[in-house]
Amino acid sequence: MEYLGQVLFLLLLVVGFGFFIKNIKKLIRNIKLGRDIDRTDNSSARWKNMIRVALGQSKMVKRPIPAILHIFVYAGFVIINIEMLEIIVDGLFGTHRAFSFLGAGYNALIGIFEVLAFLVIFGVVVFWIRRNVIKLKRFNQPEMEGWAKRDANNIIYIETTLMCFFLIMNAADYYLQGINHTHYTAVGSFPISSLISPIFEGVNPATVAFVERFCWWAHIAGVMVFMNYLYYSKHLHIFLAFPNTYYANLKPQGEFNNLESVKKEVSLMMDPNADPYAAPVEPVGEPEKFGAQDVMDLNWVQLLNAYSCTECGRCTSSCPQNTTGKKLSPRKIMMSTRDRLEDVSKILDANNGKFVDDGKTLLNDYITPEELWACNTCNACVEECPIDISPLSIIMDMRRFLVMEQSAAPVELNNMMQNVENNAAPWQYNQMDRLNWKDEN
Numbered sequence: 091m092e093y094l095g096q097v098l099f100l101l102l103l104v105v106g107f108g109f110f111i112k113n114i115k116k117l118i119r120n121i122k123l124g125r126d127i128d129r130t131d132n133s134s135a136r137w138k139n140m141i142r143v144a145l146g147q148s149k150m151v152k153r154p155i156p157a158i159l160h161i162f163v164y165a166g167f168v169i170i171n172i173e174m175l176e177i178i179v180d181g182l183f184g185t186h187r188a189f190s191f192l193g194a195g196y197n198a199l200i201g202i203f204e205v206l207a208f209l210v211i212f213g214v215v216v217f218w219i220r221r222n223v224i225k226l227k228r229f230n231q232p233e234m235e236g237w238a239k240r241d242a243n244n245i246i247y248i249e250t251t252l253m254c255f256f257l258i259m260n261a262a263d264y265y266l267q268g269i270n271h272t273h274y275t276a277v278g279s280f281p282i283s284s285l286i287s288p289i290f291e292g293v294n295p296a297t298v299a300f301v302e303r304f305c306w307w308a309h310i311a312g313v314m315v316f317m318n319y320l321y322y323s324k325h326l327h328i329f330l331a332f333p334n335t336y337y338a339n340l341k342p343q344g345e346f347n348n349l350e351s352v353k354k355e356v357s358l359m360m361d362p363n364a365d366p367y368a369a370p371v372e373p374v375g376e377p378e379k380f381g382a383q384d385v386m387d388l389n390w391v392q393l394l395n396a397y398s399c400t401e402c403g404r405c406t407s408s409c410p411q412n413t414t415g416k417k418l419s420p421r422k423i424m425m426s427t428r429d430r431l432e433d434v435s436k437i438l439d440a441n442n443g444k445f446v447d448d449g450k451t452l453l454n455d456y457i458t459p460e461e462l463w464a465c466n467t468c469n470a471c472v473e474e475c476p477i478d479i480s481p482l483s484i485i486m487d488m489r490r491f492l493v494m495e496q497s498a499a500p501v502e503l504n505n506m507m508q509n510v511e512n513n514a515a516p517w518q519y520n521q522m523d524r525l526n527w528k529d530e531n
């Protein structure tokens with residue numbers, strides 16, 4: 091019985107981290123379903139981009155109020171988790187405030203954690219008001235109905251609850267320190283919880299000690315639940331924003347990638363020394379598929395993008411086509427890609443890692459051609475995304491599939507492409523006639 095608490099604590103950690111590792115493995119497996127793409131070049135520029143964009147949140151500052159609130163929540167949540175180290179040591183070894191030997195440094199740390207916990211609560215309450223009371227437009231678009239809305243609110247509730255447990259635990263501890271109750275010796279500084287502790291005046295010390303223990307257990311159990319909830323949530327970005335910005339496309343945004351096989355064909359056609367009667371070289375293996383019909387046709391960075399998306403809607407609110415009422419939301423492109431990837435993941439889980447065709451594809455069942463053709467490729471969504479996601483690259487790959495595999499471009503585009511091929515101009519007349527307009531009066 092003496093070690094029951096420690097055994098239970100160890101069990102909690104094993105179960106919590108066990109599920110977490112299982113989810114991480116699943117995440118990596120799913121991202122690896124994507125096609126290969128080389129993003130190992132220029133590592134120093136990649137590190138700089140990650141530090142600037144993910145750690146420094148440089149793209150968030152365009153909107154200062156949410157940026158400051160987000161920094162409260164982000165910094166607070168990350169830094170307070172240092173406290174988890176002490177909780178783990180205490181839980182495993184049956185100690186109480188094991189790091190208190192750090193003296194003044196410990197006092198300062200606890201004080202900082204408390205201020206940050208308060209700022210986290212303040213930040214998430216404002217976020218909740220913006221979403222649910224003010225109902226900001228970008229949080230209330232069609233793709234944010236149902237689970238997306240519940241998920242955003244769940245995160246707010248979980249973070250608030252965790253911070254409250256932390257502060258009430260400290261308030262009870264502070265009160266018990268003041269009355270020299272058993273092992274509660276005076277350590278730490280409690281700028282916020284000392285304001286809460288008067289609620290324990292006159293309460294039986296054993297009850298206060300129970301409250302302190304309850305909040306301690308609830309805090310660590312809550313962190314384990316939160317850690318495992320992440321896989322199912324948009325909040326995965328708290329981890330994935332880092333690799334996502336590291337592997338981001340660092341080339342100029344207007345630069346599109348060429349298909350090597352097509353480039354080779356065109357170069358051959360234009361090469362005056364090429365033998366026009368030479369037998370074509372037959373490709374080895376599966377014929378190449380042009381563009382993307384399903385998530386397996388996208389590259390792994392695009393799939394990482396889908397899991398990293400914070401669903402903030404900055405891309406959609408800056409999209410000129412969305413603003414003018416077209417059926418296109420770059421955020422929905424990312425959410426649909428993740429939805430399809432998760433459905434594929436379930437198929438893999440149910441079939442020992444083998445994909446069994448379910449008759450669905452990302453194209454048509456999750457993202458419609460109407461959405462794809464509404465995009466004007468302006469790159470505003472890419473520019474705006476706080477973690478360097480490119481919805482446009484997915485749109486372009488799917489359009490490439492429609493054009494090159496299905497010849498399913500809109501009539502206007504097909505006419506234009508035919509004109510370019512025949513007349514070297516997008517119009518229906520000969521290129522020699524292009525300047526005729528100047529002779530018209």
Ligand code: SF4
Binds near residue numbers: 405419465466472
């Ligand atoms: S690139 Fe397309 S999806 Fe992105 S903002 Fe421009 S029109 Fe919208």
Ligand code: SF4
Binds near residue numbers: 398399403404424481
């Ligand atoms: S793609 Fe970027 S900007 Fe758009 S919702 Fe996701 S994180 Fe926000």
